[in-house]
Amino acid sequence: MALNPNDRAIARFTMLGHGLVHWFELSIPIFLVTWHSSFDVSLATLGFIISLGYAPFGIGALPAGVLADRFGPKRLVLACLAGMSLSFMALAVANSVYLVGAALIGWGIAASVYHPAGMALISTGASQQGTVFAYHGMAGNAGIALGPFAAATLLYFLDWPLVAALLALPAVVGFLYGLRAEFDTTAAVDSDVDTEDEEALTLSGFLSNSRRLLASAFLVVFVLVAFEGLFYRGVLTFLPEILQGLPAMEGIELTAGLTGIEPGDYIYVGLLVVGIAGQYAGGKLTDRLPVERGLAGIFVVLAVLALAFVPVSNLGIAAVVVLCGVLGFFLFVIQPFYQVAVAQYTPPDSRGLSYGYTYLAEFGFGAASIAVGGFVLDQFVLGAFFAVLASFALVGSGLAVVLLVGEGRIDFIQRYETEPAD
Known part of the structure; x- marks a missing residue:
């Protein structure tokens, strides 16, 4: 359509x-x-x-x-x-x-x-929303x-x-x-929704809106996004260095005009380019698949890809390229799903605050994986690093299942509509 x-x-x-x-x-x-x-x-x-x-x-x-x-x-x-x-x-x-x-x-x-x-x-x-989120994500990857x-x-x-x-x-x-x-900035919501709330800037308004959000199923979404951020930031931060050190990359040399560029850099850029297709596919799928099921399944796929990285990397350069392509696709296909999930589990008049919490989880808490990943790579074998990433993804999948079986969205809407404002 x-x-x-x-x-x-x-x-x-x-x-x-x-x-x-x-x-x-x-x-x-x-x-x-x-x-x-x-x-x-x-x-x-x-x-x-x-x-x-x-x-x-x-x-x-x-x-x-x-x-x-x-x-x-x-x-x-x-x-x-x-x-x-x-x-x-x-x-x-x-x-x-x-x-x-x-x-x-x-x-x-x-x-x-x-x-x-x-x-x-x-x-x-x-x-x-799903289709627009897809195009939106593709543009972000293009900028990257x-x-x-x-x-x-x-x-x-x-x-x-x-x-x-x-x-x-x-x-x-x-x-x-x-x-x-x-x-029209409110075409997708009821006409009486106020998207320029004067109370939003007050401390009481912030605390009231935050309490309503974090006392609902959105809290599960918030923690889920934090674990997605841990996986995402860990992969994108350390993968260039990991690729350069793989046995499959030994003996591969670029032409003289490309001196200073590592072969692994091209694989890494290719992963980001494949992510454009992942963003589009994820956005279109949110229009056809419940976001809870999509999140649960994609997290499992990410966990499997993480655990498979070391064994597959020993199969040669072609296997590394294919694995990184698949990883790039699913690393970005998940993003429209959690973006739509936020919209489904939050009220329109607090949507800005909702996404503020979301990207605090993604960019703020997710950055903790840089410290964790650096420690694990320094102290343990490469497989331990990917095992940690897989654990992040499995926790995320479990949280998606909680949303799926808990009917949290219905509970939130009913609570929000009946609870009086402070």
Whole structure:
């Protein structure tokens, strides 16, 4: 079924925003080598400065969700685009590593706004949520791939300040387009739902809405997303290094023109590209399959793929490529399922806050797997790392089963409709 005009307008607007968030996010590490030589600072210092930029990206999701409920999601997405472009323009004129850090912190604050606001917009405005989430996810994966590619290519020809300014231009275009974009932000919910709640910014409003959410089946969804984040972040953080150290990669050399690029990097990028197809398939499946069943099944598949990684990697390079392709597909096919689950287990007028909690779980709590994974890889064999990832996925599957058998969505709706507001 084709999208209606309102759904198409929302899809275009959110696809642009989602792609640009990840365009900037993945371009930042490409500047690291240039900053290392330009400012004569250690990699440890640069790593700390870059982490200061990434930290607000996850931490800011919860307050951004509150702002989305107060001011409406479209305004927040526009503020995100403006803030990201201004931050990279500031980066272009930074003449010290401290100003680079300040510009990156500005980017992280602006970028943190997008996911709660964009997801809230789709969940309240799009009638075909699954399909719009699919296109939305595909755009995010495109940004993941194109951002670092554009940055690396431009840095080959131009100085880094000019490259930073050029990378900001698409967000300027996106902001100008967004100002003219027209769509109904509440087309998918009852007409009397207030998506710009003045009480959302008050402490009592925040606590009341949070209590209602976390006292319902949404708490299960929240923990489920945290375990998905643990699996997701663990895989994407350590897989490039793991691929380089596999016996199957020994003896594989690239041409002289590609010096400095590891063969495993191409497999990793291929995994992200396959994820575009996974996002689309996942979104379409949410229109045909109960999200609880989909989540339970996909988590099991991820657990099996994790446990199979080491044995399959011993079968040669072809087996590694196929396994990583399948892993990339299912790693991203799950995302539209939990995004739709949030919409189904939360009330429309707290949707921004709901997605704020969701991406706090995904980007905030999920980042814990970086520390856990690093410890396990340092102290134990590779199989132990993938066993830990498999355990995360199995817990996620169990939580999906809890949703499936508990009829939590019906319980939530009934409680929300009958419980008086504070």
